[in-house]
Amino acid sequence: MKTYDWIVVGGGITGAALSYELAKTGFSVLLLEQDETPHNATRYSYGGLAYWSGTTPLTRQLSEEAIARYQILSQELDADIEFRELNLLLTIPAASDPKAVAANYANFAIPPRLLTVKEACELEPLLNRDAVSGALTVKHGHIHPEKTTQAYIQAFLRFGGEMQISQVWQVLSNGVKTNTATFHSANVVICAGGLSRQLLKSAGIPIKLYFTHAEIIKTPPVDVRLSTLVMPANLQRFQLEAKSTQVDELWNEPGNQPVPPILDAGAVQFQDGSLRLGQISRTLTDPHAEVDSQESESWLRESIGQVLPALANLPGTWHHCLVAFSSNSLPLIGAIPEFASIHIFSGFSNPLVLVPPLAQHFAKFVSGKDEIISQLLSDRT
Known part of the structure; x- marks a missing residue:
C-alpha cells in the first residue's frame, strides 16, 4: 500500500500550482481531479491578473511576487501560458459620478487613471458612449x-x-x-473550489468557505476585435459575497439563496479571438443546483449589449461553474484545527494573482517555516 506525503484534491489552477510546488520541494504527491475535462472556475475564468489591486502590505507584496513569477513562469514550466499585459477598462455607469467612483480606488497599489467618455471610447472603440459617464484604466496582466x-x-x-x-x-x-x-497519505489538502465545503463536511469538518454559481458566455474565435479587458468599476460581486455570508447556517441546507443574483457586465478576448462575456453570480447553497440557462443567457446578452453592443449577439455558449470565496476576502490556507493532517487551500478573491506565490509559500511552510503563511494563519485567529 503506497502512502503519499500529500494528496491534493482538485485539478484547477489552485491544485495544479500547489501540486507542482510540493513536488518541486521533494514531497511525493498525488493530484486528484474528478473530470477528464474539468468544468471548473479555471476553465471559464477571464484570465485577468489584477496585480495592481493590492490594498494591504500583504496583498501588495503577493501581487509584486505574482508579476515577477509570471514573467518567468512560461520558461520554468516549458510551456506558453500566453502571459501578456493589456489595458483594463473599468466602466462607470452614465448615472454615476466619475470622480466619486475613482475615489474608491485611491488606496490601491496602482490607482487606475480616470478617463473622460471620449478618452474611454478611444481606448475601446466598441464601447457604447451613451452607457457611461467615464471610465478608469490601468495596465492589467492576462494569461x-x-x-x-x-x-x-x-x-x-x-x-x-x-x-x-x-x-x-x-x-x-x-x-x-x-x-x-482509497488512497493513503500523511496529509490531504483540499483545493476543490466551490466543492470544498461539501467535501470537508463529509469528514465532519465545518468550515466557513462559500461559493457562487458563476455564469458566462464563451464564444468561438470571432472577427470582432475587443481592444481592452472591460469590467464595471462598481463590482457588485464583492458586496454579494459579503452579504451572503452573514448567516453561515443558511449554507448548511441546500435550496437556500441568501441574497439575490447580480450581474457584472464585462468581456475579454483571448489571443485566439474567442471571448468570455459575463458574469452572473448566484449564491445558491446547493453546489449542484439547476440554473435556467436560457434566462441567464438572455440576461447576459442584454447587459453586455448595453455596454458593448457589437458583442451582444455573437455566437457563443452559456457555461456555469462554482467560484469559492471566504467571508473576509482572505484565502483559507493551512491545517484545519483539530484535524492536523487535513489542510485547506481555497477561497481566493483574486486567485490567478495570489495562487502562484502562495503555492510557493505553502510548500516552504510545510517544509519548515514561512512568514507569509504564518501571517495568514494569525489573521484567521
Missing part, C-alpha cells in the same frame, strides 16, 4: 488559465508527481476515499 493549469500539471508530472482522474467521495484522516479506490 490563458487552462494552458497555465496544464503547464503546471505537466511540470508536476515531470517532477515525479502522480495524477488520477477520480472523484473524491470522502476525506479521511489518512487519505481519501474515491469512486475508484
Whole structure:
C-alpha cells in the first residue's frame, strides 16, 4: 500500500500550482481531479491578473511576487501560458459620478487613471458612449488559465508527481476515499473550489468557505476585435459575497439563496479571438443546483449589449461553474484545527494573482517555516 506525503484534491489552477510546488520541494504527491475535462472556475475564468489591486502590505507584496513569477513562469514550466499585459477598462455607469467612483480606488497599489467618455471610447472603440459617464484604466496582466493549469500539471508530472482522474467521495484522516479506490497519505489538502465545503463536511469538518454559481458566455474565435479587458468599476460581486455570508447556517441546507443574483457586465478576448462575456453570480447553497440557462443567457446578452453592443449577439455558449470565496476576502490556507493532517487551500478573491506565490509559500511552510503563511494563519485567529 503506497502512502503519499500529500494528496491534493482538485485539478484547477489552485491544485495544479500547489501540486507542482510540493513536488518541486521533494514531497511525493498525488493530484486528484474528478473530470477528464474539468468544468471548473479555471476553465471559464477571464484570465485577468489584477496585480495592481493590492490594498494591504500583504496583498501588495503577493501581487509584486505574482508579476515577477509570471514573467518567468512560461520558461520554468516549458510551456506558453500566453502571459501578456493589456489595458483594463473599468466602466462607470452614465448615472454615476466619475470622480466619486475613482475615489474608491485611491488606496490601491496602482490607482487606475480616470478617463473622460471620449478618452474611454478611444481606448475601446466598441464601447457604447451613451452607457457611461467615464471610465478608469490601468495596465492589467492576462494569461490563458487552462494552458497555465496544464503547464503546471505537466511540470508536476515531470517532477515525479502522480495524477488520477477520480472523484473524491470522502476525506479521511489518512487519505481519501474515491469512486475508484482509497488512497493513503500523511496529509490531504483540499483545493476543490466551490466543492470544498461539501467535501470537508463529509469528514465532519465545518468550515466557513462559500461559493457562487458563476455564469458566462464563451464564444468561438470571432472577427470582432475587443481592444481592452472591460469590467464595471462598481463590482457588485464583492458586496454579494459579503452579504451572503452573514448567516453561515443558511449554507448548511441546500435550496437556500441568501441574497439575490447580480450581474457584472464585462468581456475579454483571448489571443485566439474567442471571448468570455459575463458574469452572473448566484449564491445558491446547493453546489449542484439547476440554473435556467436560457434566462441567464438572455440576461447576459442584454447587459453586455448595453455596454458593448457589437458583442451582444455573437455566437457563443452559456457555461456555469462554482467560484469559492471566504467571508473576509482572505484565502483559507493551512491545517484545519483539530484535524492536523487535513489542510485547506481555497477561497481566493483574486486567485490567478495570489495562487502562484502562495503555492510557493505553502510548500516552504510545510517544509519548515514561512512568514507569509504564518501571517495568514494569525489573521484567521
